[in-house]
Amino acid sequence: MTNAPSVEVDGVWKIYQSTSRRTSLVALQDINVKIPGGRFVSIIGPSGCGKSTLLYLMHGLVLPTRGSVRVGANAVQHPRDTADLTRAMVFQDAMLLPWKTVSGNIAYGMEVGPRARKALPQGEIEKRVEQCVQLAGLSGFERYFPHELSGGMRQRVNLARALAPDPDVLLMDEPFSALDAQTRELMQEELLRICGAESRTVIFITHDLEEALFLSEAILVMSSRPGRLLEKFENPLPRSRDLSIKASDDFVKLKRHLWSLLEAEVRRTVAKTEGDGYDKS
Amino acid sequence: MKPSDEILRGQEKEGTGGGPHRRYMFLSILSVLLGVVAWQVTARFASKLFFAGPWETGVAFVELLRSGDLQPDLWVSGLEFSYGFGLSILIGVPVGLAMAISQRVEAVVDPWASILYSTPRLALGPIVVLWLGIGISSKVLLVFLGALFPILISTYVGAKNVDAQMKLVAHAFGATRGEQFRSILIPGALPHIISGFRLGAIQGILGVIVGEFFGSRRGVGNMIFAAAETFDTAKMFVGIAIFAAAGLVASFALRAIEKWYAPWRQNASE
Numbered sequence: 001m002t003n004a005p006s007v008e009v010d011g012v013w014k015i016y017q018s019t020s021r022r023t024s025l026v027a028l029q030d031i032n033v034k035i036p037g038g039r040f041v042s043i044i045g046p047s048g049c050g051k052s053t054l055l056y057l058m059h060g061l062v063l064p065t066r067g068s069v070r071v072g073a074n075a076v077q078h079p080r081d082t083a084d085l086t087r088a089m090v091f092q093d094a095m096l097l098p099w100k101t102v103s104g105n106i107a108y109g110m111e112v113g114p115r116a117r118k119a120l121p122q123g124e125i126e127k128r129v130e131q132c133v134q135l136a137g138l139s140g141f142e143r144y145f146p147h148e149l150s151g152g153m154r155q156r157v158n159l160a161r162a163l164a165p166d167p168d169v170l171l172m173d174e175p176f177s178a179l180d181a182q183t184r185e186l187m188q189e190e191l192l193r194i195c196g197a198e199s200r201t202v203i204f205i206t207h208d209l210e211e212a213l214f215l216s217e218a219i220l221v222m223s224s225r226p227g228r229l230l231e232k233f234e235n236p237l238p239r240s241r242d243l244s245i246k247a248s249d250d251f252v253k254l255k256r257h258l259w260s261l262l263e264a265e266v267r268r269t270v271a272k273t274e275g276d277g278y279d280k281s
Numbered sequence: 282m283k284p285s286d287e288i289l290r291g292q293e294k295e296g297t298g299g300g301p302h303r304r305y306m307f308l309s310i311l312s313v314l315l316g317v318v319a320w321q322v323t324a325r326f327a328s329k330l331f332f333a334g335p336w337e338t339g340v341a342f343v344e345l346l347r348s349g350d351l352q353p354d355l356w357v358s359g360l361e362f363s364y365g366f367g368l369s370i371l372i373g374v375p376v377g378l379a380m381a382i383s384q385r386v387e388a389v390v391d392p393w394a395s396i397l398y399s400t401p402r403l404a405l406g407p408i409v410v411l412w413l414g415i416g417i418s419s420k421v422l423l424v425f426l427g428a429l430f431p432i433l434i435s436t437y438v439g440a441k442n443v444d445a446q447m448k449l450v451a452h453a454f455g456a457t458r459g460e461q462f463r464s465i466l467i468p469g470a471l472p473h474i475i476s477g478f479r480l481g482a483i484q485g486i487l488g489v490i491v492g493e494f495f496g497s498r499r500g501v502g503n504m505i506f507a508a509a510e511t512f513d514t515a516k517m518f519v520g521i522a523i524f525a526a527a528g529l530v531a532s533f534a535l536r537a538i539e540k541w542y543a544p545w546r547q548n549a550s551e
Contacts, residue, residue, distance in 0.1 A: 061452060079455030089453040095446045099468045099543070112464055113455025145544070 004037040004168045004201045005072030005086065007058055012067035014053055026226035027053045031067070033220060033229060037168075038199040042212035043220045044262065046269035050227030051205045055171050058203065059089050071169055085114045088167035092174045094154035096146040096161075103129050103142040106160045115165050128164050135194055136160040152183040156190075163194070170195070170202045177207060188214055189243055196240070209258045210246055213237065221261050224269040231261055333515040338522060341515035351504075355523070358489050358500040361417055362527075365424025366485045373429050373481070374474060377436025378466070387437075398430050402491050410496035420492030420500070427488035428481035435477020439470030472543035479535040486528055 014028040027050040035041050043051050056062040057069050060076040069076040071087060079085055088109065096105045106129045109115065133142055136156040146154055155175060162170060176184045188211055195202055206212050212219050219233040237250065245251055317335050324334025333341070345351035380387040402423055413419035443466055451461040493502030505520035 059453065079453060080457060082455065085455050091446075091449070091453070093446060095444075095450050097447060097450075097465070097468070099471075108450075108464070109454045112451065112460040113457070115455070116460070147544070 004199055006037045006070075007035040007169065007201060007203065008070040009033050009054070009058070010068050010070070012054075012057065012064045012069060014050065014057065014062070015065045028057075028064075029226040029228045031227070031229055033232065035201065035203065035218075037072075037201050039218060040195060040202040040204065040216045041218045041220060042204045042206055042216040043222060044206060044209060044212050044258070045222030045227065046224045046262065046266040047207070048225050048269060049222045049265070050225065051222060052173055054222075054227070055089075055173050055203065055205055058169075059087055059171050061089075079113060083114055085165075086168040088162040088165060088170055090159055090162045090170065090172040090175045092178060094146070094151075094158040096154055096157055098146050101143050101145055102138055102149070102157050103133070105146070105157050106132050106164050109161055109165045128166070132160040132164045135163065137190065152179055152187065155179060155187065159191070159194075168200055170200050172202065172204045174205050174207065176211065184208075184211070185243060191215060192241070209255050209262075210251075213251060213254055213258070214241065214243075214246060219258065221258070222265075224265040224272065230265070233258070233261075329514070330512055331514060333518045337515050338518040342519045342522075345516070345519060351519075354499050354501050354504045357417065358420075358493070358502065361420035361489050361492065361500065362424055362485055364417070365421040365488060366428050366482060368421070368425045369428035369432050369481055369485070370478070373432035373477075374436050377433045377474075378440050378470070380433075380437045381440030381470075382462075382466075394430060394433060397426065402427055402488060406491045406495040410492065415496035415498055419495075420489055420497065423492040424485040424488035427484035431480035431484060432474070432477045435480065436470060436474050439473025439477070440466055442473070443469035472539055475535060475539045475542065479532055479539070482531040482535065483528055486524060486531070490524065 009031050012028060012031045013026070016025040016027060018025065031054065043054065045051050053062065057064055058071070058076065060069075060078045060082065076082075079087070097108065100108065107125050110120065110125050110128065133139055136159055138153070138156055138160060141149070141153065146157070149157070155178075159175065162172075176187050179187060192215060204212070204215060213235060217235055217239070219235060220229060221231040221233060222228065223230050235254070237245065237254070321334045321336065324332055324337065342351070376386075376390060380390055405426065406423065409422050410419045413422060447465045447469060448461060451465050456464065489500065490502040493500040494506060497503040501520050501523050505517050508514070508516035508520065
C-alpha cells in the first residue's frame with residue numbers, strides 16, 4: 001500500500017484565447033482521468049496534442065479553463081502557493097543553473113519555495129543531495145559545473161534535482177527525448193531502477209512508444225489537437241523488467257497495438273501542420 | 282573530439298572574445314616591451330621639449346614620488362574616481378534591474394538614458410565646473426555621468442537576457458518572486474553587470490581628466506595640464522602613463538573577475 005497521492009483530472013478543458021486573431025485554441029478537451037497513487041503512468045500522443053499542457057496543469061503552473069485537477073484530496077495550486085509541496089517536475093531540457101555545481105543544482109529545489117520555508121535540520125539538505133548523487137549515478141561529479149557535463153549527465157542532475165525533495169508525485173516531460181538513443185536506453189533502465197524501489201506516483205510524457213511500454217504500468221493515449229483522452233491502456237507486461245524485454249514478442253505486439261491507436265492521430269497532426277500553418281506544438 | 286574539431290584545428294580556433302587567451306600572454310607582454318623600446322628609440326631623436334622617453338619618464342616618476350609631490354595628486358584623482366564610480370554602481374545597478382523587471386520603470390528611465398548617452402561630457406565639463414567649482418565634487422559628477430550609462434545598460438541587458446527557462450525552473454519549485462530575483466536573476470545577470478563595470482571604469486577615468494581640465498587644483502590630470510604650461514614634458518608623460526596604467530589595471534582586473542565568475546559564457550562581452 002502506498003501513501004503517494006492519486007492524481008485526478010476532472011472535466012478539464014484548456015482553451016487559449018488569442019487576442020489578436022479573435023480565435024480560440026482548444027488545447028485540451030474534456031479530460032477525465034484518475035491516476036491511482038503510486039502508479040507509473042505514461043502519456044503518449046502526437047505532437048501538439050496538449051500532453052505538456054496537461055502535465056503543467058497537474059503541477060499547477062497553468063490553470064484549467066474549466067474543470068479541476070486534484071492531487072490527493074486537494075485541488076492543485078501553483079507550487080508557490082502550495083504549503084506542503086509534494087510534487088516535482090523534470091523538464092525536457094535539463095535547465096541547470098550554470099553558476100551552480102552539480103551539488104548546488106540538486107539542492108536548489110530545497111532552497112527555494114515552500115520547502116525552504118519548512119526549515120529542514122542543518123545537515124538534511126546535504127544528506128539528501130548526497131543520496132541523490134548516488135542514486136542518479138553522479139558520484140565524483142559533485143563539484144562539476146553544468147558546462148563540463150555531457151547531455152546525459154545533465155539530465156541525471158535534472159532528475160536528481162527533482163528527486164532530492166523526495167516528492168510523492170513526479171511529473172516528467174519527455175526527459176529523455178533530447179538524448180541520443182543509446183543514452184536514452186540506459187536512462188530508461190536507471191529510471192525504472194530508481195522509481196521501482198520507491199512508491200511514487202509518476203506521470204511520464206513521451207513520444208516514444210517503446211519507452212512508454214518499457215517504463216509504465218498504464219498508458220494514456222491522447223488524440224491530436226484538440227487533445228482528448230482516447231484510451232487508458234493497462235500494460236500487461238510484468239512489473240520487474242529489463243531492457244531485453246523490448247525484443248520479446250509480447251512487447252512488439254503491444255507496441256503495434258499502441259501504434260494502431262495513434263497512427264490516425266499522428267497522420268492527422270502532420271496533415272494539419274502542413275495545412276493551416278498554425279502550429280502550436 | 283568531433284570531426285569538426287579536427288578541421289578547425291588547422292585554422293585558429295575562435296577565441297571566446299574575453300580578451301587574449303592566456304597561452305598568448307607572452308605575446309602581449311612582448312608587444313608592450315617592443316612598444317617601450319620604440320618609445321625609447323623615438324626619444325633619442327625627438328626634441329626634449331616635446332618628448333620624453335621611458336627612462337626619463339621613469340626618473341621623473343621616482344623624483345615626484347620622493348618629493349612627495351605626486352601622492353596628493355594621485356590621492357585626489359583616486360578619490361574623484363572612487364566616489365563617482367561607486368555612486369554610479371549604487372544607482373546604475375538597482376535602476377538597471379528595476380528597468381528589466383518593470384516595464385513602467387523602463388518607460389520612465391529609458392529616454393533619460395538615451396539623453397545621457399548622447400550628451401558628450403566634454404560639452405558638460407565647463408558647466409559642471411561652473412556649478413560645482415574646482416573642488417572634487419565637479420569631477421565626481423563627471424565620473425558618475427560617464428560610468429552610469431554603461432553600468433545601467435549592462436545591468437539591464439544582463440537581467441533581461443537571463444534564460445527564461447531558468448525562471449520556469451524557479452516556478453516549478455515554487456520560488457517566490459523574491460527568491461527568483463535572488464537565485465536566478467542576480468547570478469544570471471552578474472557576468473554582464475561586471476562587464477559593464479569594466480566599460481564604466483574606462484569612461485569614469487575619462488571623466489576625471491575632463492573635470493580636471495576644466496578647473497581643478499590638484500589631481501593627475503591637473504598635473505599634466507600644469508606641466509604642459511611649463512614644458513615639463515617628462516612630468517606630462519608620467520601623468521599620461523598613470524592614466525594608461527589605471528585603465529589597463531581596471532580592465533585586466535575586471536576581465537579576470539568576469540572570467541572567474543562565468544567560465545561557461547561562450548560569447549563574452551567586448
